[in-house]
Amino acid sequence: MTSDTDTRVLYNAECPVCSFEIGHYRDYAEARDLPIRFDDLNGPERAQWGLSEDAxxxxxxxxxxxxxxxxxxxxxxxxxxxxxxxxxxxAVALPGVRQAASALYDYVLAPLIYRWHLRRKARARA
Incomplete structure (x- = not known):
């Protein structure tokens, strides 16, 4: 059961990279009964987040x-x-490490995974 104090994670379950990583975190959280809820952005839960599918x-x-x-x-x-x-x-929150990790995620990893997502969607429509 979830409550307003739960941590909620919004992720793309159709993305192989995302579903693998978040699936690991979900299994870990569920095995320990941690108050973390995982919402698939492709499901109805996304509307509660106030984010477009693209965002x-x-x-x-x-x-x-x-x-x-x-x-x-x-x-x-x-x-x-x-x-x-x-x-x-x-470790990642340390000064310097945080800035480097954030830049790597924001400018390399996230855009790469997002472009991969767009290609998968385009192939599925074709």
Missing amino acids: AARRLYVLKDGTLHGGLDAFLVLWRQMPRYRWLAR
């Missing part, structure tokens, strides 16, 4: 305590909720 597909989003986090900040919020990944959140 939601461009990066990871996490909602925690009424605040929407995107990109690397979303990962940090998620990792802080999971005991096994708290060390990673601390």
Whole structure:
């Protein structure tokens, strides 16, 4: 059961990279009964997020305590909720590391995964 205090993750379940990584986090959270809910941007839950499908597909989003986090900040919020990944959140949040990781995610990884998503959608329509 979820509540308003749960951490919510919005991800693209149709993306192989996203579904693999978030599937791992979901399995970990469920096995430990952590208050984290995972919403597929392709499902009806996306409407609750107030994001278009395109905006939601461009990066990871996490909602925690009424605040929407995107990109690397979303990962940090998620990792802080999971005991096994708290060390990673601390390490990536360090000055310098955070800026480099954020740039890598924002300018390389997220755009690459997003373009891959658009190509998959175009092939599915063809």
